[in-house]
């Protein structure tokens with residue numbers, strides 16, 4: 128095949144609501160095209176991160192080249208770009224879609240269209256992609272593919288005649304899906320004779336080779352030795368090699384127009400390569416950079432503090448390394464009287480936060496304390512100045528605050544009709560306002576709400592799932608800033624304010640939350656040698672209190688006789704517990720205390 132002929136290339140993503148089976152289908156495609164021999168098949172090959180595999184969710188996008196021998200006797204080059212399905216990672220989805228001509232839209236045959244099916248479908252339509260609907264899990268007895276076809280037509284306005292019924296589990300229908308991709312997805316356009324114009328989709332840092340970037344070539348070509356420049360970042364480098372992943376790396380001489388693959392930059396500074404930037408020739412640049420897609424804006428902030436203060440610099444290095452392939456991650460130094468030096472880190476959402484925290488702990492061997500999540504408040508001071516406050520400790524004194532605005536979301540919940548009451552009740556409890564209700568079909572209602580982001584980042588999602596028996600699905604986007612009556616709730620241990628335990632909350636919720644927190648902290652903070660009063664306060668006013676009683680007995684007193692191994696076990700256990708404690712004043716506080724707010728039912 129001539130590298131300048133793009134007629135046999137198909138670049139596509141697989142998009143779906145979470146758990147509808149993208150990764151499983153990707154695995155089957157790799158297997159069927161013999162990209163990976165069956166015996167080497169480790170399920171969910173595209174999910175390379177440990178955390179992804181354990182949680183069964185796709186977080187980072189991956190690009191893999193697959194050669195497909197189609198029924199027409201021709202061989203096609205498929206570049207399959209896996210995307211995450213969770214609502215936190217919509218940004219990654221749009222980034223992947225910018226590199227494709229087509230999208231396989233997977234819908235679970237037992238669940239039908241859900242909230243993120245709707246948003247992914249509209250992302251794909253807005254990106255002008257050819258959509259191949261695939262109805263998955265047809266092996267399950269509860270599958271109802273014909274009804275799902277109707278939903279796809281009615282709810283998404285996508286013709287479902289071409290929908291392919293598949294089972295990622297048994298492999299049934301996967302061949303038909305590959306044929307549909309050949310016929311329905313357009314080959315890439317682009318001019319091989321123009322100067323290089325390539326989009327950086329993703330990048331990672333390799334100790335030996337420096338930054339390796341995943342790219343999609345829109346015009347021109349790239350080969351080893353080319354002198355390239357990043358159009359926005361400005362850095363230049365000599366290409367150290369190019370290739371593709373299948374999914375193991377496979378070196379090539381050239382990446383041609385329309386293709387997707389990786390470029391070894393040799394750059395040693397992880398910050399030098401920005402995802403979304405355009406690569407071109409330093410000596411003969413293309414006319415204009417590719418349109419950068421939407422910048423990801425962090426929605427949730429949390430303080431991350433090393434348990435051992437000596438790890439501060441290591442934490443900074445680790446954040447910098449993760450930032451290379453996750454530009455949405457932002458941070459600034461933060462100092463806490465209780466926890467010492469750390470960083471206030473911005474995330475796309477709660478799941479993103481958990482994943483990053485876990486990667487920092489596992490991959491970089493850091494022991495961290497995370498403080499409760501906060502949003503970005505706009506605080507208007509009496510002197511007319513507006514400041515952005517992402518940490519309760521930065522809130523100015525009440526006397527200097529004129530008013531505060533908080534971020535609101537437009538949330539969309541799709542639920543079976545019998546749960547609309549429960550959903551509405553949940554929204555009201557979280558200060559949400561119903562703005563619209565659309566009956567999509569007999570089985571599903573789409574409800575629209577305006578709701579403060581701060582409410583959604585606590586336990587909203589878990590509550591939604593439990594109150595609708597798992598049927599409702601949620602999608603949201605930023606709407607605007609609105610004025611709210613917010614106050615700072617402080618927690619005092621033994622009479623001393625603990626800055627890392629302060630929260631910004633709505634005035635009407637402050638009392639209930641303060642009581643809930645004092646009770647929860649009483650359970651969490653272990654007994655000490657002395658009594659520990661816990662108080663909740665707004666300014667100087669104490670609004671709730673509880674007490675951790677003093678410990679009377681020694682931990683070993685529980686042991687009868689001289690059972691040495693039992694004693695040792697207890698001491699070990701105590702030591703283990705200590706590791707995760709932070710001494711605040713004279714009180715030992717376990718790390719879960721800082722996230723107690725997530726566990727308080729108000």
Ligand SMILES: Nc1nc2c(ncn2[C@@H]2O[C@H](COP(=O)(O)OP(=O)(O)OP(=O)(O)O)[C@@H](O)[C@H]2O)c(=O)[nH]1
Pocket residue numbers: 143144145146147148149150151152183184185186211212213263264265266267293294295296297
């Ligand atoms: N019975 C059956 N189960 C399936 C099929 N496809 C996927 N599953 C199961 O459905 C669950 C979700 O599948 P995944 O492939 O992880 O879903 P995903 O859409 O990639 O999920 P995220 O990456 O987290 O968005 C897993 O437990 C799969 O084993 C299928 O065709 N039949």
